[in-house]
Amino acid sequence: MKTMAGSEDQKFSLQEVLDTFKLCLSENKEVYLEQYVAGWRGLVKFLNSLGSVFGFISKDAVSKIQILVSYMKGENASHYATVQSMVKYELDNNLVDVNKKGSHPESGCRTLLRLHRALRWLELFLDRLRTSTEDSKTSALCAEAYNESLAQHHPWMIRKAAGMAFLVLPGRQTFFEVMNVGPPEQVVAKLGEALPLISEVYQITEDLYAQHNLLDLP
Numbered sequence: 545m546k547t548m549a550g551s552e553d554q555k556f557s558l559q560e561v562l563d564t565f566k567l568c569l570s571e572n573k574e575v576y577l578e579q580y581v582a583g584w585r586g587l588v589k590f591l592n593s594l595g596s597v598f599g600f601i602s603k604d605a606v607s608k609i610q611i612l613v614s615y616m617k618g619e620n621a622s623h624y625a626t627v628q629s630m631v632k633y634e635l636d637n638n639l640v641d642v643n644k645k646g647s648h649p650e651s652g653c654r655t656l657l658r659l660h661r662a663l664r665w666l667e668l669f670l671d672r673l674r675t676s677t678e679d680s681k682t683s684a685l686c687a688e689a690y691n692e693s694l695a696q697h698h699p700w701m702i703r704k705a706a707g708m709a710f711l712v713l714p715g716r717q718t719f720f721e722v723m724n725v726g727p728p729e730q731v732v733a734k735l736g737e738a739l740p741l742i743s744e745v746y747q748i749t750e751d752l753y754a755q756h757n758l759l760d761l762p
């Protein structure tokens with residue numbers, strides 16, 4: 545049966561997303577692409593359950609996931625095990641358009657950068673949800689997180705469309721129910737557990753991209 549959280553096999557679980565982000569980091573703090581992508585797949589399940597208004601966002605996230613998966617399964621798959629190995633391989637082989645779009649408009653590095661920026665939005669949004677009160681508006685929390693992060697990289701049209709989509713977000717109580725964690729106190733605790741993991745993955749990627757001057761890839 546279809547519910548707000550989607551059909552059974554598409555059901556969103558915060559725990560599941562948490563588990564994938566937990567598995568994202570290797571012992572020496574490299575970011576596994578397979579788990580990173582799996583984390584995003586889990587999040588897209590949630591987005592899809594919100595209805596067609598969010599379709600344009602989901603479509604973009606899915607297409608970026610697919611680009612990365614095609615590299616991870618392609619002939620150079622061994623270089624796409626971690627974000628670190630991908631960056632090294634693509635830079636060493638001049639596979640990244642560094643200043644302006646050229647012959648590599650869909651490099652792994654620029655594709656991951658888009659999801660990486662969205663991860664910052666997620667971090668800010670989940671933190672706001674965690675510290676929100678019963679009367680907080682999810683649309684406002686989402687818009688604040690968006691304006692502080694992703695919006696700075698989006699043109700006016702996208703910002704407008706995103707802002708309109710936020711207005712139809714379900715309320716805080718529904719959000720908490722959809723996370724499939726339990727009562728609100730447990731959701732808050734689970735968010736508290738998830739956030740440091742997401743932050744660490746974000747920061748490691750941010751530092752790596754900064755070190756290689758990749759934070760503004762076209």
Ligand SMILES: CCCCCCCC/C=C\CCCCCCCC(=O)N[C@@H](COP(=O)(O)O)[C@H](O)/C=C/CCCCCCCCCCCCC
Nearest residue numbers: 587588590591600601604605658659662665702706719723
């Ligand atoms: C229950 C709590 C958990 C919250 C679950 C949140 C689920 C969110 C799932 C996915 C988030 C979407 C990630 C979007 C990636 C966007 C990447 C991007 O910036 N793409 C733009 C640039 O790409 P290029 O053109 O350079 O290739 C592209 O132009 C964007 C198009 C679509 C608009 C993106 C708006 C993003 C808004 C932030 C997400 C809001 C989701 C709200 C749901 C709570």
